[in-house]
Amino acid sequence: MKKISILGSTGSIGTQTLNVISSMKEIIKIEGLAAGSNTKLLKQQIKKFKPKVVSVNNALDTIKVKKWCRENGIDVEVYSGEEGIIKLATLSSVNLVVAAVVGAVGLSSTIAAIKAKKDIAIANKETLVTAGDYIMKLASKFGVKILPVDSEHSAILQCCNLGKKSQIKKILLTASGGPFYKYEGDLSKITISQALDHPTWKMGKKITIDSATLMNKGLEAIEASVLFGVSIDKVEVIIHPQSIVHSMVEYMDGSVIAQLSNPDMRLPIQYALTFPKRICSKIKPLNFWEIGKLEFYKPDFNKFPCLNLAYFSAKRGYTMPAVMNAANEVAVTAFLNGNIRFTDIVKIVKKTIFSHKIIKNKSLESVLKADVWSRDYSSNLIKKGIL
Ligand SMILES: NC(=O)c1ccc[n+]([C@@H]2O[C@H](COP(=O)([O-])OP(=O)(O)OC[C@H]3O[C@@H](n4cnc5c(N)ncnc54)[C@H](OP(=O)(O)O)[C@@H]3O)[C@@H](O)[C@H]2O)c1
Secondary structure (H helix, E strand, O other), X not given: OEEEEEEOOOOHHHHHHHHHHHOOOOOEEEEEEEOOOOHHHHHHHHHHHOOOEEXXXXXXXXXHHHHHHHXXXXXXXXXXXXXXXXXXXXXXXXXXXXXXXXXXXXXXXXXXXXXXXXXXXXXXXXXXXXXXXXXXXXXXXXXXXXXXXXXXXXXXXXXXXXXXXXXXXXXXXXXXXXXXXXXXXXXXXXXXXXXXXXXXXXXXXXXXXXXXXXXXXXXXXXXXXXXXXXXXXXXXXXXXXXXXXXXXXXXXXXXXXXXXXXXXXXXXXXXXXXXXXXXXXXXXXOOHHHHOOOOOEOOOOOOOHHHHHHHXXXXXXOOHHHHHHHHHHHHHHHHHOOOOOOOHHHHHHHHHHHHOOOXXXXXXXXXXXXXXXXXXXXXXXXXXXXX
């Protein structure tokens, strides 16, 4: 029996993880659920999955959730804020933590979980982009597994099982291309709802905007480099609009191994939960006669400069990926709040990374300092309208 905590249980990954677990009750038990501010959904999850401990973002919500639990005769401990989420991540009974919070805010809970020797099913790519080296070293020190939830990285993990790391020539990271891959209009006029209308995947708002700018693919390229210990030069992005091939690994002998399935996040989530075992799933099987053709194209780095910025940041290394990630988080929030245009996102990220003086040190302190600097700097750019 695996006992798990889900950090970000009310989000897209969190709810899909619970959906997967609904049919795995004999092998997985929910111990902890951490939400942000969606207490309505958290209460439904408490009723259905009966966790021992839950956490919400602010203290006022703690009082409301505690009161609701008392009135409904439910015995659950309720915590709040960073202390709460860390409590869930380190519960003694838990052996796997699903890190599904969005943004670098998930970093501290992931670190706490690793130090408490919990395996991590990681969806939260911003954590790996911000402090990938630190996280992977820590995981190795404490003997914990970092299991990818991202469909591309789950695919790479499965392809990597068939050869040695030293034999990998390239990781071929597939991308749907997002909603604007074929768009020929003026990207600066893109509205929030257009940018949120992803052709293949239904996801949280932040990753959906990242998919529209292709920053998501840049973050994923860095994530792949960190998770599989290969240089960023060996990670190549390929546009594959059907989202059937979830990624591939090319070996030194020229063999290319791919993982295919219908696009459904429940499959990589399930694989991370049951790794290294495979069990039956509810995923619609592939029908190659229905699919007909699979297409592959080169990404347009001029149309989607965020991809360039991600590779640039990864190559500069040290504190640069953290700075890029933080500036992107700030810019995406500003776009979703209607404060900047779609095309301003890349301008803010670019201005911020080109103003950053790299700290040539990979310590957690340096990375956190750079993250704070980047958030201040990029917020100021937006406040002062310097775009
Ligand atoms: N969605 C996908 O298909 C997908 C695929 C691959 C990777 N990912 C990655 O998975 C992560 C989550 O993505 P998502 O799409 O699931 O995002 P999402 O739908 O926006 O969900 C984010 C979750 O984090 C919680 N949260 C946000 N801020 C928090 C805070 N300060 N403290 C505690 N909880 C907080 C939210 O709580 P409330 O909603 O209650 O406020 C929610 O449960 C991201 O890093 C994303 O890149 C997602």
